[in-house]
Amino acid sequence: xxxxxxxxxxxxxxxxxxxxxxxxxxxxxxxxxxxxxxxxxxxxxxxxxxxxxxxxxxxxxxxxxxxxxxxxxxxxxxxxxxxxxxxxxxxxxxxxxxxxxxxxxxxxxxxxxxxxxxxxxxxxxxxxxxxxxxxxxxxxxxxxxxxxxxxxxxxxxxxxxxxxxxxxxxxxxxxxxxxxxxxxxxxxxxxxxxxxxxxxxxxxxxxxxxxxxxxxxxxxxxxxxxxxxxxxxxxxxxxxxxxxxxxxxxxxxxxxxxxxxxxxxxxxxxxxxxxxxxxxxxxxxxxxxxxxxxxxxxxxxxxxxxxxxxxxxxxxxxxxxxxxxxxxxxxxxxxxxxxxxxxxxxxxxxxxxxxxxxxxxxxxxxxxxxxxxxxxxxxxxxxxxxxxxxxxxxxxxxxxxxxxxxxxxxxxxxxxxxxxxxxxxxxxxxxxxxxxxxxxxxxxxxxxxxxxxxxxxxxxxxxxxxxxxxxxxxxxxxxxxxxxxxxxxxxxxxxxxxxxxxxxxxxxxxxxxxxxxxxxxxxxxxxxxxxxxxxxxxxxxxxxxxxxxxxxxxxxxxxxxxxxxxxxxxxxxxxxxxxxxxxxxx
Numbered sequence: 131x132x133x134x135x136x137x138x139x140x141x142x143x144x145x146x147x148x149x150x151x152x153x154x155x156x157x158x159x160x161x162x163x164x165x166x167x168x169x170x171x172x173x174x175x176x177x178x179x180x181x182x183x184x185x186x187x188x189x190x191x192x193x194x195x196x197x198x199x200x201x202x203x204x205x206x207x208x209x210x211x212x213x214x215x216x217x218x219x220x221x222x223x224x225x226x227x228x229x230x231x232x233x234x235x236x237x238x239x240x241x242x243x244x245x246x247x248x249x250x251x252x253x254x255x256x257x258x259x260x261x262x263x264x265x266x267x268x269x270x271x272x273x274x275x276x277x278x279x280x281x282x283x284x285x286x287x288x289x290x291x292x293x294x295x296x297x298x299x300x301x302x303x304x305x306x307x308x309x310x311x312x313x314x315x316x317x318x319x320x321x322x323x324x325x326x327x328x329x330x331x332x333x334x335x336x337x338x339x340x341x342x343x344x345x346x347x348x349x350x351x352x353x354x355x356x357x358x359x360x361x362x363x364x365x366x367x368x369x370x371x372x373x374x375x376x377x378x379x380x381x382x383x384x385x386x387x388x389x390x391x392x393x394x395x396x397x398x399x400x401x402x403x404x405x406x407x408x409x410x411x412x413x414x415x416x417x418x419x420x421x422x423x424x425x426x427x428x429x430x431x432x433x434x435x436x437x438x439x440x441x442x443x444x445x446x447x448x449x450x451x452x453x454x455x456x457x458x459x460x461x462x463x464x465x466x467x468x469x470x471x472x473x474x475x476x477x478x479x480x481x482x483x484x485x486x487x488x489x490x491x492x493x494x495x496x497x498x499x500x501x502x503x504x505x506x507x508x509x510x511x512x513x514x515x516x517x518x519x520x521x522x523x524x525x526x527x528x529x530x531x532x533x534x535x536x537x538x539x540x541x542x543x544x545x546x547x548x549x550x551x552x553x554x555x556x557x558x559x560x561x562x563x564x565x566x567x568x569x570x571x572x573x574x575x576x577x578x579x580x581x582x583x584x585x586x587x588x589x590x591x592x593x594x595x596x597x598x599x600x601x602x603x604x605x606x607x608x609x610x611x612x613x614x615x616x617x618x619x620x621x622x623x624x625x626x627x628x629x630x631x632x633x634x635x636x637x638x639x640x641x642x643x644x645x646x647x648x649x650x651x652x653x654x655x656x657x658x659x660x661x662x663x664x665x666x667x668x669x670x671x672x673x674x675x676x677x678x679x680x681x682x683x684x685x686x687x688x689x690x691x692x693x694x695x696x697x698x699x700x701x702x703x704x705x706x707x708x709x710x711x712x713x714x715x716x
Contacts, residue, residue, distance in 0.1 A: 153178040153238050157231075157245040162337030165256035166226055169195060174234045174245055175216035181243075184217055187232040196220035223252040251337070265387045268371040272299040274335055275365060277313070277393040279350075280477065286352050286400045287416030287447045288510045289479030291323065293347045294363050294393060297333070297340040303370040305386060309345075311364035311658060311683070313393075317354055319450060321475050323347040349475050351447050352400035360396040367391055403508050407515050411454065415507035417446015417479055421518040423456070423503050428523065432530025435491050438523070440467070442505060443483035448473050453486050454505050459498045462525065465489045495530040499523070620706055633698050637705055638685040641678075644709055648716055658682075670715045677708045 153176065160171040174186070186198065197219030204213045223229060228251055233244040274297040281290045294313070298304050328343045335342070345363070352358060370384040403416070419442050426437040440453050449471065458464045467486035474481055492498070500523040508515050623636040649664055658679055665675045681704055 153181070153243055155234065155236055155243045155245040157234065157248055158339075159231075159248055159250065160338065162249070163251045163253065164223070165253055166223055167255040169220055169222045170250065171218060171220055172231065172248070173216050173218045174236075175214050176236055176238070176243070177212070177214055178238060179213055179215075181215060181236045181238040183237040185235045186217065186219070187234050189219070189221060189231065191224050191229045192221040192231070193224060194219055195222050223250070226252045226254065228252075265369075265371045265373070265385050266389060269302065269367075269369045269387060269389050272302045272371075273297065273304070273367065273369060273389075273391060274340075275363065275391040275393045276335070277360065277363065277396050279360070279396050279398060282396075282398055284352060284398070284400055285403055285416060285508070285510050286355060287403070287414060287450065287508070288400075289349055289351050289417070289447065289476075290398070291347060291349055291477040292360060292396065294345045295342050296345055296365075296367075297335045297342045299338070299340055301372065303384070304367060305370060306368040307345075308366050309363065310366050310390065311362070311392075313346075313363045314361045315348065315350055317356070317358040318350040318352055318398075319447070320351070321349045321480075323349055323475050323477065347477075349477065349479070350398070351450065351479075352398060353450075355400050355402050358398045358400065360398065362392040362395055364390060364392045404513070409504075409506035409515055409517050411504055411517075412506040412508070412515065413454075414451040415442070415446060415505070416510060417444055417448075417507065418509055418511070419444035419446060419505070419507050419518075421505040421520070423520040423523065425500070425523045425525070429526045429528060430492065432492055432494060432527055435489050436525065438488040438490060438500065439485055440488070440503065441483055441485035445476065445479045445481045446507070448480040448482060448484050453484065454503050455486075456488055456500065456503055458488075458490055458500055461494050461496065462490045462492050462498055462500075465491075490525070492525060492527040492530065495527050495532050498525045498527070500525065620702065620709070623702060623705070627698055627702065628695055630698065634685045634701075637701065638682065641682050641685065641705065641709075648713070665712075668716055670712065674708070674711050674715060678712055681705050681708050 155174060155176050158173050158175075161168075164170055174184070184198075197217070199218040200216070201218070202215045204211070206212075217234075228249060231248040231250060233247055235242050235244045237243075276295045276297060278293045278295065279290060280292075281288075284290050292313075292315075296304075296307070325344055325347060328345070330341050330343055333340055333342050345365075350360075366388055367390075368386055368388050370386050372382045373385050375383045422439075422441050422443075424439045424441075426439070427434075428436070430436055438456050438458075440456060442448070442453060455467075456464075465488065467488045469484070469486055471484045472482045473484065502520050502522045504517055504519040506515060506517045620637070620640050623633055623640050626633040626636045645661065649668075661679065661682075662675055665678070666672075681701070684701060685705070
């Protein structure tokens with residue numbers, strides 16, 4: 131009896147939940163933009179039970195290829211009921227242009243509910259292969275690797291970001307991805323923006339609904355003007371595509387294929403900072419900043435220390451300009467500043483603060499003024515320069531020696547200190563030494579120098595023979611020359627072993643500089659395709675070219691992945707070996 135009671139309550143709650151929903155007739159299309167020879171799917175769905183007398187639009191300017199296909203679904207999740215009743219059509223446009231699909235209608239509880247109008251843009255026919263079910267064609271139509279930049283005309287020093295997105299339609303599945311070539315940011319100061327996981331989001335691409343993930347995001351700050359090209363990102367993707375066939379149970383059969391995708395090149399054209407109104411003390415700061423100069427102690431004794439802190443905070447190119455310096459009176463001994471940075475990466479610049487801390491030590495009693503300091507920056511939002519000036523600071527030294535002064539000069543009395551041979555006291559005693567020297571002739575040193583040339587003759591003969599033997603060994607000579615050249619280019623990378631990011635940057639720079647010097651090419655022209663083409667023209671072995679490209683790619687990828695000291699040492703030896711191998715063939 132109780133069981134029947136609970137079931138009745140459950141059914142009542144379910145009915146009330148469904149009835150409580152606001153009835154709406156929604157419309158969705160598979161694509162808003164298509165070619166004249168393509169098809170689209172349109173679906174009308176209502177989220178409440180009891181609807182009937184569905185009336186579709188007349189589909190003027192469209193031919194109905196299939197439909198209506200009707201489906202009903204209902205689910206219960208976390209105490210909430212969802213219901214959907216849908217009507218689906220497959221349409222083909224009859225002409226080009228902007229075509230309108232009028233509203234559909236359906237009746238519920240005696241009242242009519244209409245859907246919204248939909249605008250479809252029909253373009254020229256597109257190239258369709260003979261077999262529309264070709265997996266490569268399906269993959270190409272349903273997966274897109276896109277690079278998006280926030281601004282194409284920033285000022286030099288202004289931060290922008292580039293974001294790489296992978297769009298995947300609901301018609302295919304992605305099983306594996308791997309980046310085969312990372313983008314290069316020549317002409318930019320760049321920093322990767324960390325992404326927490328790879329959440330799948332919904333968005334539109336060319337007016338169609340897609341799932342997408344953000345693969346990589348980086349902050350870019352242009353350091354020069356001109357057309358700066360961001361090279362494509364390339365990926366290998368394993369995709370499951372429908373074959374157009376079904377198995378015994380009616381399930382769609384899919385086929386896994388591996389296909390390479392590449393984003394389009396992006397061009398950024400930075401603008402020069404304006405000359406009009408440019409302050410003389412401007413050092414390249416671009417952004418929105420605050421400026422402050424502070425003193426840790428303004429009352430102290432002689433030989434006590436105080437710190438002057440010069441700080442710039444805000445958002446902009448915080449790491450790419452110099453802070454203004456502080457000038458102190460000569461009576462305050464000033465030491466080299468200590469730089470501190472608290473900076474994090476945002477999409478439109480660096481956020482945080484940078485500061486220089488000067489330590490000053492007074493020598494004499496008195497009151498001293500530290501002059502005001504000015505800081506200038508360019509604000510890209512207002513497109514104007516701004517200057518911030520601080521007030522002067524005062525240091526009051528309450529205890530210590532007094533300065534001896536007069537109207538004309540200031541003389542500081544100091545004790546005479548004996549340093550080196552500058553000043554000496556008058557000697558009161560003498561130490562006389564005889565000037566007589568022993569004769570060199572017939573001394574031990576005389577006979578040693580007489581016999582030394584005779585002893586050096588056989589040694590010289592042995593060295594000459596060894597040199598002749600080494601010079602006749604052409605292969606060995608090339609090997610030694612190549613090893614010496616590799617050590618020269620990789621010396622900086624060797625110094626950075628143990629520091630992951632610095633090591634791989636130095637390693638990549640060494641490989642680029644080697645190619646630049648050996649092949650007489652500019653670094654901006656160094657890409658995988660150009661390297662391969664140039665080395666093939668120089669008759670370099672295919673395996674050697676592959677080894678060099680692998681090391682170059684590995685040094686770039688490793689900057690964004692964990693690496694141990696052992697892996698860095700192995701990568702260093704690998705780079706050294708490939709330079710030696712390559713140099714012997716050039």
